[in-house]
Amino acid sequence: MSRTTPRIALLGAGPYRFPGIELECYNDLASLQGNSEADVLLVDLPGEQAGPALRSLRLDPRYRFSLIYCCQDQDPWCIALGDGPPPADPGAITPLWRLWRERLGLFNRGAAPERFEERVMAWLWLRSRGEVLAVRDAGVPQHYRYPLLEVLGNEETINQFSWLQLMSQQGWLEEGELQDRLRLCTSCGSGRLNYVDVCPECQALDIGRQPSLHCFTCGHVGPQEHFLKEGVLLCPNCLTRLRHIGSDYDRPLENYRCRNCQAFFVDAAVDARCLDCGQSHAPDKLRVREIRHFRLAEAGRLRCREGFGAGAMNIERFGSLNLLPRQAFLDLLNWQLQLTRRHRDPAFSLLGLRFVNLLETLFQLGEMRGHALVDGLVERLQEAVRETDRCCRLSEEVLWLLMPHTDATGMEVVRKRLVKGAERLTAGQATPIEVRLAVFTAPDDQQEQEDAALLLARLGGQLG
Incomplete structure (x- = not known):
């Protein structure tokens, strides 16, 4: 006979904050995974501990799709992989679990999800507001990762961004809120770029700001230091004495000089240099990638109910x-x-x-x-x-x-x-x-x- 109430396990502190419900309590993740076959999990740990614990639980096939609530503060991984905080009324967990179980029975006409796309669709289908969330991580070359795709991948090598784009083009997923816009190296795809000012003539890095003068008599432009002769201003080209700014000379807009080719210029050119592969690119030639959350589209919902077979x-x-x-x-x-x-x-x-x-x-x-x-x-x-x-x-x-x-x-x-x-x-x-x-x-x-x-x-x- 099918059960009408879920088995609930708690990882972390004691059950005193959850009165009125039966709990199996575990102090550490190993004991939970070794002894529990719970239907619903409560993770009562600080956010920095709850995130890694939740990731390990999602990697476990038994808890891949289960309802898992994080009871304390949540880090980005908790938000991406969990079901939010537990209901204010602990008694509401039972009807939520029943709805979850009913939707699981509807998915793929009762067939278990096998392929990667089926697992992702199943996870989203089981949650009315489920999303594939992007999480910022400075440790990866492209600055963002999708934890849900990582834990559901079963060690498959998946290009997350390409896969999400493909699912969006097929209509199974739809784009959510725009989170960021990245510029990526066209050679290796890394987002670790250093933008440096260079000479527009020879692209040398050794440039500096330097005041210059413009002689009206002969039109010569040069560094200000070349015009100074024994305390007076003399044009080094025509030897005209420059007395009055505006009538004899002025200061041109060119404020920079290249120490490599001696060129003067107003604004430096900008190079985007990849810190991973070392290639240099013009900023307008970089690949642009928008980082978004994704959610299940209507066509994806229909696919989940009608089947993948x-x-x-x-x-x-x-x-x-x-x-x-x-x-x-x-x-x-x-x-x-x-x-x-x-x-x-x-x-x-x-x-x-x-x-x-x-x-x-x-x-x-x-x-x-x-x-x-x-x-x-x-x-x-x-x-x-x-x-x-x-x-x-x-x-x-x-x-x-x-x-x-x-x-x-x-x-x-x-x-x-x-x-x-x-x-x-x-x-x-x-x-x-x-x-x-x-x-x-x-x-x-x-x-x-x-x-x-x-x-x-x-x-x-x-x-x-």
Whole structure:
């Protein structure tokens, strides 16, 4: 029989600050990992100790995805790998753990995460506000690291920044708050750069500020010391005596002199010199990298529920629902728009559906029953369309249907069928799902220079 309450273990101080809940207490990490099979962990250690302990726990397959709360001050590693401070009411841990366990059962249709991307997606899926957080670390060449990717890597060699960019391009992850912007060496990728002033003529490092004078008579410019002869100012070139600044001479803007080539200049050039490989670069030639947090995107949530086990013939589709991913759908829609813009034929139609009160339905029915209802609705809707039509579920609320060779009359027939199918499926539910529609037919409704992304955004406004 499945348990209804979690086993809770505490690492650190005694349980006096957690009244009313049963705890297994451990004084050190070794005893916890050697004797415990807890469902929820409380780490009652100072931040500088809690961070390394949490990292070790996440490396342990038993606690890779578990709820782990840090009870004292949290260092950046605690924030990146933990679940925050424990609830103010210790009794709230049980319902949180039940929700966690329910979501674990929904992930990947019950299959355990095996590949690296599945483990990362599972960790984020199990937390409603889960993020892949960047942590600043001066000890690494690129100044930032992603602790979650490190502990879930299983000693795999992963280029964290490239992997995050790939997942973002696929639509599984979306960019969060911008944390920093780095300049990196184009040779080795290091961010350890020293910016030095150099001569713009010969790029020598040995330059210095030096006052100079400009003779109006012959135009000669030189160091001020060369004009001083026995206490008076004489131009070393034409030997004119310089009495009045502004009429005989002035001080030019050139304030620097290169001790290597003797050039005078106003502003020095700047070189970015890599402290790791020694290469020099012009600052505008450096690689620019933005450091961001990342979170699970809508397409990633759908992937977590529908599964990762699609075969090679169906690798870019979501499970049994057979939906195109966002980018593939946008490419197909762009192609259709280009055809009708050029040839005005054949016509095609696009229909958007939004399940307006989906969140209310999930709240009342529970996550598992609610999502089962939505999946049934999507499958019923697909029965109403043809094999040649293409679908895309951009979020859990929004579905798009692309219908080639379908004019406005055919679009109206499909729309009525979809409305009837939705009404039959949701009839009798405590909270019927409201379906809102937006329709488009090309070339009649087509606007000049409007691409697929702009079209979906325009129609999305009608969906609300």
